[in-house]
Amino acid sequence: MTLKAIIVAVAVAAMTALSAGQASAAEKFVFTAIPDQDESALRKRFDKVAKYLSTTLKRDVAYVPVKSYAAAVTAFRNNQVQLAWFGGLSGVRARKLVKGSTAIAQGKADPFFETYFIANVSTGLTLSKDFPKAIAGKTFTFGSKGSTSGRLMPEFHIRKAFGKVPQQVFSRVGFSGNHSRTVALVQSGAYEVGATNFKVWKKGLANGTIDPKKVRVIWKTPGYPDYNWSIRGDVDKAFGAGFAKKVQSALLSMNDPDLLKSFPRASFIPAQNSDYAPIEATAREVGLID
Amino acid sequence: MMSRRDPSPLMRTTTGFLFVGFICLAFADIAVTTGDPWKEFSLLLEGLVTPDFYKTDSLALSLAYTMAFALLGVALANVIGFGLALIFHSRIVRVGCAFVRAIHELFWALIFLQLFGLSPLTGVLAITIPYAGIIAKVYAEILEEADRRPLAAVPVGTGRASTFLFVRLPDAWAHFRTYSMYRLECGLRSSAVLGFIGLPTLGFHLETAFKEGLYSEVSALLILFYLVIATMRVWMKKPLLPFYLIGAVAILPWSIAFSWAHITRFFTEDIIPHPIRAGGENMMTALGDWVSMLLYEQIWPGTIATVQLTMIALVVTGFLTLVFFPLISPLMLGRAARTGGHVFLVVVRSTPEYILAFVLLNLWGPSMLPAIVALSLHNAAIIGHLVGRFTETIQLRLDAVKGMNRYFYEVVPRIYRPMLALLFYRWEIIMRETAILGILGIATLGFYVDSAFADLRFDRALFLILITALLNICVDAISRTVRAKLRLQTSLEER
Known part of the structure; x- marks a missing residue:
């Protein structure tokens, strides 16, 4: 009796699921963004962007939050999102996996992005022009495992300076998860040294979450290309001819300071896949791409 | 003075494990x-x-999702596990069950994320598959250890199906029920934890709140979670189960598309070791290097x-x-x-x-x-x-x-x-x-x-x-x- 009830329930449930799946396959343009900082504020940051894109493109646009850089790439690869705000490395990975996808825009600061090496004041380290070799033997935290400014570039410079992998250079190596957390961990002393995105550092200084008496910058990397908006190659087929172009111009003409602040960028400029060739080469050298 | 007789095997084992632990x-x-x-x-x-x-976005919804994944996952696992328990004497079934339950539900979820993305299927299957392996084993043991005396009273010539349904099952059924309640509690825990890797359950917000030190939000999430588990015996009533299951299916966002192409791609490309995919003359050497690395x-x-x-x-x-x-x-x-x-x-x-x-x-x-x-x-x-x-x-x-x-x-x-x-x-x-x-x-x-x-x-x-x-x-x-x-x-x- 109960077994039968359960079987019926499961069957009904399965039918509902299937029909629901077919009914709502209507074309909605969806985008995501890598969770690079202040994860609790992600929705607040990007729902505004979704609203802006909805009005400008005159169609339903939604933002889906993801938990990791890899999840952003996977969603893009599986066409669960068609547009994404990637980092340099995640963008390269995503575009390698989706044939025909292109980088269409980047922040004004992105062609010359920087990583800041930061240290707790207890280390006594101060800002230097050359790579601070005195960080050897200290505890060190990267940001997310898949981050360009929090992992790839700092690891590249560490390997170059010491000729060894970070695990052999430092007494302990961690991955904080995102840039604001890297700053918090170094500031609290949980790690002595860390590497973070310079935009996140400057934002933290401006809004007072960083205490300069506890943590300071000890080295700035040379510039490299970083964040980008990338779009799938098949959007024109799915959303009408010229759709990718429309999205690009919507992004480039975004000038509301409140919207731009959430990235944070001054404005967006055009980008193309070849801009990120140096990132791909570095990732290959460090062994993060096969 | 202590006597010098040999310690018991129990003590020897204890000492052995203590020694290994301290080393x-x-x-x-x-x-x-x-x-x-x-x-x-x-x-x-x-x-x-x-x-x-009031801090968390869509708190009620993530609570509902947490329960929905657990209910569907555990219900399906019960059906499959029960079926497997009946044929648990087969070696293939036993080994298969041992294998699927040796892989943690978070690993299963990470795999299914590649196949189905953030579709509810990922969450449900991540719970169903390892749990089916566990349930099959436990149910098989329950059937095996069930009271055999009623069997003696069965008239000669009774069919196997009737014997099973009317003699063996009734005794085991109470154990099944107790055990599935325990599994549901585990399922709720697993479901919450799946949020840590991106599914829209309580863990999704819990991870963020913890990471950013928003402890009042953490507290609210944990209180809700404990309440659901503590009151399980109140809300989990047999006649309500079908409604819960239909409700669970109805609220989950099944609309997220999934395609067979992604699944095929996963098995025929993604998981093939990179040196084999790259091919070329030195494939075997490269594969050796890959494995030894x-x-x-x-x-x-x-x-x-x-x-x-x-x-x-x-x-x-x-x-x-x-x-x-x-x-x-x-x-x-x-x-x-x-x-x-x-x-x-x-x-x-x-x-x-x-x-x-x-x-x-x-x-x-x-x-x-x-x-x-x-x-x-x-x-x-x-x-x-x-x-x-x-x-x-x-x-x-x-x-x-x-x-x-x-x-x-x-x-x-x-x-x-x-x-x-x-x-x-x-x-x-x-x-x-x-x-x-x-x-x-x-x-x-x-x-x-x-x-x-x-x-x-x-x-x-x-x-x-x-x-x-x-x-x-x-x-x-x-x-x-x-x-x-x-x-x-x-x-x-x-x-």
Whole structure:
């Protein structure tokens, strides 16, 4: 009796699921963004962007939050999102996996992005022009495992300076998860040294979450290309001819300071896949791409 | 003077495990690395007593999703597990079940994320598959150990189906029901934890809130979670089950598209080792390099750390159990004090060890210490509860000694065998959980699995997961041998 009830329930449930799946396959343009900082504020940051894109493109646009850089790439690869705000490395990975996808825009600061090496004041380290070799033997935290400014570039410079992998250079190596957390961990002393995105550092200084008496910058990397908006190659087929172009111009003409602040960028400029060739080469050298 | 006779096998085993545990501890990294752990702890406590239920976006929805994944996952696992239990004598089924349950639900979820993305299928299957393997084994054991006397009363010529339905099943059915309730509780925990890797359950917000130190939000999420588990016996009524299941299916966002092409791609490209995909003349050499690189750089150090952490956690769990069980034992404490003990044990064992480890990692920094404490607390609360309940059946002489003498000379000797049985039973569970803690940054096998997923190298990820599964199966086999040798048995209620 109960077994039968359960079987019926499961069957009904399965039918509902299937029909629901077919009914709502209507074309909605969806985008995501890598969770690079202040994860609790992600929705607040990007729902505004979704609203802006909805009005400008005159169609339903939604933002889906993801938990990791890899999840952003996977969603893009599986066409669960068609547009994404990637980092340099995640963008390269995503575009390698989706044939025909292109980088269409980047922040004004992105062609010359920087990583800041930061240290707790207890280390006594101060800002230097050359790579601070005195960080050897200290505890060190990267940001997310898949981050360009929090992992790839700092690891590249560490390997170059010491000729060894970070695990052999430092007494302990961690991955904080995102840039604001890297700053918090170094500031609290949980790690002595860390590497973070310079935009996140400057934002933290401006809004007072960083205490300069506890943590300071000890080295700035040379510039490299970083964040980008990338779009799938098949959007024109799915959303009408010229759709990718429309999205690009919507992004480039975004000038509301409140919207731009959430990235944070001054404005967006055009980008193309070849801009990120140096990132791909570095990732290959460090062994993060096969 | 001590007599010099040989110690019993029970003592020899205990000493052996203690020795291994201490050796592992001697080589373990158990430093507290945060600058001011107590300040963070006081902030956490402050947050816990000032819960804020309005901070989280779509809190009610994520609670509903948490329950929906658990209900559907466990219901499906019950149906499949029951079917498999009937054919559990087949070797293939037994080995298959051992294999799927050796892989933690978080690993399953990471795999299904590649196949179905954030579709609800990912969450449901991540629970269903390993749980079906566990349920099949337990149900098969229940059927095997069921009362055989009714069989003798069956008239000659009765069909097999009728015998099964009317003679064997009724006795086992009550056990099935108790066990599925326990599985549902586990399912709720698993479902919450799946949020840590991106599914829209409570864990999704919990992870963010913890990471950013929003402890009032953490508190609200945890309170909701405990409430759901604590009231399970109230809301989980048999006649309501079909409605819950339909409700669960109705609220989950099935609309997220999934395609067969993605699934085919996963099996025919993604998980094929990179050197084979790249092909070329030197394929075999490249493949050899690939395997030996993984072996030396990831599998070897990862396995060492996994075994090390497991052994330490097992021994510490044993010690903590000895501390925890008196809290609810009528032989040791009065009624009022026991109520407090029950509340304490319920809270500690309802908190998934993954979440416990995550909290402690934030407080103390990334060494093995948070993992050891989290695993031991959680498991000792479970075993302590069972051992405490067991002491309710012990009758002491009216003039038995009191206090410490009673504990050491009357109670501990009586509970020691059942306690060891439970410890060895949970050994494999502790190891499976140890591997998964790597996702949080402790260098067990899970750390390398997580790195492989972060690098979108699914070939490596799958290879590492297979190794993890093999390790679990080995420990399970050793544990079974030890239990058989020492004639340690756990009863059905204790699994």
